[in-house]
Amino acid sequence: MKKTADIIIIGAGIIGAATGYYLAKNKLKVLILEKQFPCAGSTGRCIGGIRQQYTHPLSINVMLESVRIFSVLKNEFGKEVEWYSGGYLFLAHSEDKKQTYLQAIDIQKQYQIPVRFITPDDCLQIVKGLNPEGLLGGAYCPTDGQANPFAVTYGYLDGIKKMGGKLLTNTEVAKINVTGNKIISAVTTDNQEYFAPVILNAAGPWAKKIGKMVNLDIPVQPERHESVVTEACERLFDPMLVDYRSDGCYFIQNYGTGHFIGCYTPVPNDPGENIKATSEFLTEMPRRMARLVPRLGNLKVIRQWAGSYEMTPDGNPIVDKTPVEGFYVSVGMCGHGFMFGPALGKYMAELITQGKSSLPLDDFALNRSFGKKEAMK
Numbered sequence: 001m002k003k004t005a006d007i008i009i010i011g012a013g014i015i016g017a018a019t020g021y022y023l024a025k026n027k028l029k030v031l032i033l034e035k036q037f038p039c040a041g042s043t044g045r046c047i048g049g050i051r052q053q054y055t056h057p058l059s060i061n062v063m064l065e066s067v068r069i070f071s072v073l074k075n076e077f078g079k080e081v082e083w084y085s086g087g088y089l090f091l092a093h094s095e096d097k098k099q100t101y102l103q104a105i106d107i108q109k110q111y112q113i114p115v116r117f118i119t120p121d122d123c124l125q126i127v128k129g130l131n132p133e134g135l136l137g138g139a140y141c142p143t144d145g146q147a148n149p150f151a152v153t154y155g156y157l158d159g160i161k162k163m164g165g166k167l168l169t170n171t172e173v174a175k176i177n178v179t180g181n182k183i184i185s186a187v188t189t190d191n192q193e194y195f196a197p198v199i200l201n202a203a204g205p206w207a208k209k210i211g212k213m214v215n216l217d218i219p220v221q222p223e224r225h226e227s228v229v230t231e232a233c234e235r236l237f238d239p240m241l242v243d244y245r246s247d248g249c250y251f252i253q254n255y256g257t258g259h260f261i262g263c264y265t266p267v268p269n270d271p272g273e274n275i276k277a278t279s280e281f282l283t284e285m286p287r288r289m290a291r292l293v294p295r296l297g298n299l300k301v302i303r304q305w306a307g308s309y310e311m312t313p314d315g316n317p318i319v320d321k322t323p324v325e326g327f328y329v330s331v332g333m334c335g336h337g338f339m340f341g342p343a344l345g346k347y348m349a350e351l352i353t354q355g356k357s358s359l360p361l362d363d364f365a366l367n368r369s370f371g372k373k374e375a376m377k
C-alpha cells in the first residue's frame, strides 16, 4: 500500500517536533522520519536556556512568543516541562561589553522586555558568591529562563501521536524525489518511499545534506560545542550566568535538580561534524566556572559531552519556503534552536497551511544577504 502523509518532517529534534505539533493541530496528517531517535541530534545535547535578550527585532519577537508558549506548555501537554523563569544575567567586564549591552537594552525595551543594566552590587545580590573582580555590571532580564529539552520535545511528539500523526525512528532519509520542481516523496536508506506534497527540512546540523537532495545550497555549517554537568547542590542562584569574554563561559543551575550545567564558545570556533568530547574542555570549563563563582570550585563534574551548533553566516536561523514547490526549511538555529523552537514551530505551521505566518519571517529568508550579525552572541 502506498505510504502517504500531508507532510513529511525530516528530524525529530525540537524544531521537527514543535512544527509537527502545530501542523497536526491544523488537522494535517504528519509523518516524522528520524534517522536515530528523538533528541539524538543537538536537542538532546542542549543546556535548556531560554532568553529574550537579542538585538535582532525578529529574534526578539520570536522569543517573546516562545517564552509565552513555554509558560503554558505544562497545561497544554498535561505534563511538566520544567519551565522556570529564573532570568539571564550577561556580565560586563569591559567598557566595550557594557556599551554593547546598553545598546541592546535600548532595543529590547522597545519590545517591553523587562531588561535593565544593573550595578556590580546588584549582580552580587542576585548571584551570591559572584566574583566581583573587574565587574562593571550586567544586563539582567528576570523573565528569561530554562526548561527541559527532552520533556518539551517529547511533549510535542506525544501530542502529534495523539492527534493521529506518526513518528518513525531509525528511519534515515536518503533521497527526495522531485518531479517538475514539485516535492513527490522521501526515500529512506531501507528503500521505503513515503509520499507527501510537502517536506520540511528540520535536520539540524545535517540540514545542508538534506538541501543537497533537492539541489539547494542551504548555508548551515555544524560547529562543535561542549558541555558539562556537575553534581547537584543546594540552590545557589536563579539566572543563567553569561560571561562572553573570549575565555568566559555560561552556565545555569537546573531549578529542579540543583545540578549546574554549562558551556563555553571555543576560540577559534570548531567547525565540522566532530562531536567528540575533549579533555581540554573538561579541565578548562570547571576552572572558568570557579573563576566566576569561586564556591563552585568544590563541585564535581559528573558528565561531559559535545554537540553541534548549526551556524549560518549571520547567526540567525533560516525559516522559509524554497524555490522547490513543497520544500520548506527550518534550520540553522545557531545554538538557539531549543528556545526558538516553540514559536518557530507555530509560525512555520502557519506558513505551510496559510501561505504566510502571523509574524513575517522575511529576515530569516533563505535568500537574504546574511550581512547583519546578531550582537548578543
Ligand SMILES: Cc1cc2nc3c(=O)[nH]c(=O)nc-3n(C[C@H](O)[C@H](O)[C@H](O)COP(=O)(O)OP(=O)(O)OC[C@H]3O[C@@H](n4cnc5c(N)ncnc54)[C@H](O)[C@@H]3O)c2cc1C
Pocket: 010, 011, 012, 013, 014, 015, 016, 033, 034, 035, 036, 037, 038, 039, 040, 041, 042, 043, 044, 045, 046, 047, 048, 049, 050, 171, 172, 173, 174, 202, 203, 204, 205, 206, 210, 225, 226, 227, 263, 306, 307, 308, 309, 310, 330, 331, 332, 333, 334, 335, 336, 337, 338, 339, 340
Ligand atoms: C552544548 C550545547 C548547548 C546548547 N544550549 C542551548 C540552550 O541553552 N538553548 C537553546 O535554545 N539552544 C541550545 N543549543 C542549541 C540547540 O540544541 C539546537 O539549536 C537545537 O536543538 C536544534 O534543534 P533541531 O531540531 O534543529 O536539530 P536537532 O535536534 O539536531 O534535530 C535534527 C534531527 O534530524 C535528524 N536527521 C538528520 N538527518 C536525517 C536524515 N537524513 N533522515 C532522518 N533524520 C535525520 C537527526 O538525527 C536529529 O535528530 C545548544 C546546543 C549544544 C550543542
